[in-house]
Amino acid sequence: MAAIFDGFKYQDHVLCSDGVSLEEVAEKVGTPCYVYVSDIISKTYQELDRSLESIPHIICYAVKANPNISVIRALGQLGAGADIVSGGELFRALEAEIPSDKIVFSGVGKTREEIDSAIRRKILCFNVESEQELLMIDLAAKSFKRVADVCLRINPDVDPKTHPYIATGLKKSKFGIPYKKALDLIRAALRLKNVNLIGLGCHIGSQITETKPFTDSLNRMLKLYDQCAKLKCEFSYIDMGGGLGISYHHEHPPTVETYTQGFIKELKDRKLTLILEPGRSLVGNAGVLLTRVLYGKRGETSNFIIVDAGMNDLIRPALYSAYHTILPARYKKYKKIKASVVGPCCESGDILTKERRIQNFQPGDLLSVMSCGAYGSSMSSHYNSRVKIAEVMIHHGKFHIIRERETYEDLISKERVPSFLKKAAAVPA
Ligand code: LLP
Numbered sequence: 057m058a059a060i061f062d063g064f065k066y067q068d069h070v071l072c073s074d075g076v077s078l079e080e081v082a083e084k085v086g087t088p089c090y091v092y093v094s095d096i097i098s099k100t101y102q103e104l105d106r107s108l109e110s111i112p113h114i115i116c117y118a119v120k121a122n123p124n125i126s127v128i129r130a131l132g133q134l135g136a137g138a139d140i141v142s143g144g145e146l147f148r149a150l151e152a153e154i155p156s157d158k159i160v161f162s163g164v165g166k167t168r169e170e171i172d173s174a175i176r177r178k179i180l181c182f183n184v185e186s187e188q189e190l191l192m193i194d195l196a197a198k199s200f201k202r203v204a205d206v207c208l209r210i211n212p213d214v215d216p217k218t219h220p221y222i223a224t225g226l227k228k229s230k231f232g233i234p235y236k237k238a239l240d241l242i243r244a245a246l247r248l249k250n251v252n253l254i255g256l257g258c259h260i261g262s263q264i265t266e267t268k269p270f271t272d273s274l275n276r277m278l279k280l281y282d283q284c285a286k287l288k289c290e291f292s293y294i295d296m297g298g299g300l301g302i303s304y305h306h307e308h309p310p311t312v313e314t315y316t317q318g319f320i321k322e323l324k325d326r327k328l329t330l331i332l333e334p335g336r337s338l339v340g341n342a343g344v345l346l347t348r349v350l351y352g353k354r355g356e357t358s359n360f361i362i363v364d365a366g367m368n369d370l371i372r373p374a375l376y377s378a379y380h381t382i383l384p385a386r387y388k389k390y391k392k393i394k395a396s397v398v399g400p401c402c403e404s405g406d407i408l409t410k411e412r413r414i415q416n417f418q419p420g421d422l423l424s425v426m427s428c429g430a431y432g433s434s435m436s437s438h439y440n441s442r443v444k445i446a447e448v449m450i451h452h453g454k455f456h457i458i459r460e461r462e463t464y465e466d467l468i469s470k471e472r473v474p475s476f477l478k479k480a481a482a483v484p485a
Contacts, residue, residue, distance in 0.1 A: 061341060061381075061426050063096040069387040071424055075453040078346055078385045082422050085457060087348040088365035089446040090433050092122070092458075094130050096342035097429075101134050104334065107316040112329040114180075116160050118298050119145040121335025121430040122343070126449055126458040128152035131338065137180065139298070139333035143170040150177065160295065160331060162209065162259070164189075164230055171196045181205040183257050183295060185232055187241055190251065197250035207255040207295050207331075208245065210238050212276040216261030216269045216299065219376050223261040224297075232258060238280055239287075246289055255328070256280060257295025262336060265301040265309040271318045278322060294323070295331035302340040304427045305379040309337075336430040343429025345370055346385070347408075349421045350400070359395035361417050366399030367406040368439040370425065370432050374405040382409060385422035390415030397423075401440050433459075441467055 063073055070077045073093045081091055105115060116137040119128060123145060128138065129152040137158025138149035149159055159179040161170075164186070171193055174182065184190045184206050197204040211232030216223050224231040233241050238256075245253045260273050274296060281291065296319060301309035309315075319330055347365035354360075372378035382397060384390070393416045397408040408425060417423060436444055443462035448455050 063093055063099075063342065064344070064424075064426070066387045071383060071385045071387070074450050076450045076455050078344070078424055079422055081448055081450075081455050082346045082348070082385065084455075085446050085448055086461065087346050087422065088363075088369050089346050089448055089461070090343055090428060091346060091448045091450060091455070092124075092127060092339070092343040092429055094342075094449055094451040097127065097130055097339055098134060100338050100342065101131055101136060103312050104316070104332075104338070105135065107312050108320070108330065108332075111320055111323050114158055114329060114331050116158065116180075116331055116333050117338060118333045118335030119149055120434055122339045122432075123148050123434055124447055124458055125152045126456075127339060128154065130449075139335075143167070143173055146170070146174055146177065146179075156180075160207070160257075160333065162333070166192075168192060168196060172200075175200050175202055175204050181207050181254055181293070183207050183209040184245075185209050187233075187244065190241065190245055190248070194248045194250045203250050203252050205254045206245065206251045207257045207293060208233055208238065208241060208253065209257045209259065209295075210235055210277065210280065212258050212260065212273040214260050214269050214273045214276065216264045217266055218261045218263045218301070221376055222263060224259050235276065235280075239283060242280075242284060242289065243287065246287070253289065253291070255291040255293030255295060255331075256284075257293075257297065257331065259297030259333065260299060262299050263301040264299040265307045267310045267314055267318060270296070270299070270310075270315065274319065274322055278326075281326075281328075292327070292329060293331055294328045295333065298333040298335050298337070300334060300337040302337055302427060302430075305381060312337075338430075340430035341427050343427075343432060345380075345425040345428040345432055347423050347425060349417045349419050349423065351419055352417075358411060359393055361395050361397045361414070363397060363399060363408065363423060365408070365425070365445075366401040366440065366442060367403060368401060368437045368442045369399070369445055370408065370428060371435050371437070372431060373407050373409060374403070375435075377410075380408065380428065381426040382414065383424045383426060384415060384417065385424050390417065392416065401442070438467060443467060 116139040141163035156177045162183040213227045347363040351362045399406040446461040447459035
């Protein structure tokens, strides 16, 4: 039977990846669980790295896409750096042995504590998003008697033509320094003693499936670089963010080659190191969510297939109406029906798919929700006091648990009962 998603195929009717059957994983680990395939991650990373070999570059994996330390480590061993947005992500990146001089710190709301720990670790740079943040970094660096390297994250006001919740480079967005104010802030940064301006960056959004938004934003950025040359400041880096889309359904994102050619063409004659911060494109199609059908139910107007994974495990369909392909882990001839695949959470929005023509899956069937390697586990929650689920990595014909399923004890382990609640309160006379 033919491959459906790169790296996944039916062998003797059983959905497998790298020689491991997803049925076997589910039997041993239980459901729901996330499964990632290290070979797919490596191939995807290496393809991107190779396609940029003609220009100096650093690929800083956007940890937010999938922060499991084994995933970060797998990429780090191939040479990736990390793009982080919190102290927690810095901690994870360092635990995964990413060299600190390959870590860039993005995000609009870095706290003083987070800034301090990143300065202590001597990261590659802060991607600064406002004047006040710039001043805060200068102050923090001064207290360490250091000079912190920074890039200014500019908002280029380019429409990425993606879901509005994940567009980040439009004028109205909270991200980045307004394009029109960029030169003023560059001048201000050059006057500060404890920051060293090493470059500019931007991030226009995620799940981008056209080339033009990338070339438009690069052109806007290079225009600024040329204006900066007149200020006699020399930059070493340009950070063009993440954002390359993947195919969830019928999307046709640019190939890696087409995507990188746009950068190479413009940067090959400039003395700049390109930083990219890909998340989804590296890990999105390397992961699936395994879930088992609990019940089928005919409502008065709709059919429901109720599964054991909820919106707390995968929130993308509820939050962005995101499409995820659902495949049976064992291929059978199914009758098709129109149904919603829903989870156990007490929310009408708890859906994996709404009213889709789909196989009439039966209780006990194991399903594989495809393209869940990015923003699946990382956006999961404990809603309805559901435990965080296990994560598994397939590597060369074997699978390894890389995060254990939580227990109920884990759920309450950080809660404290104050003494006044420990005894039954005395009933007043
Ligand atoms: N760098 C920065 C500063 C970002 O804000 C992001 C994503 C990335 C890199 C990685 O972008 P990617 O290569 O993954 O597109 N939760 C949403 C996606 C939100 C992305 C936010 N920023 C989803 O599930 O679609």
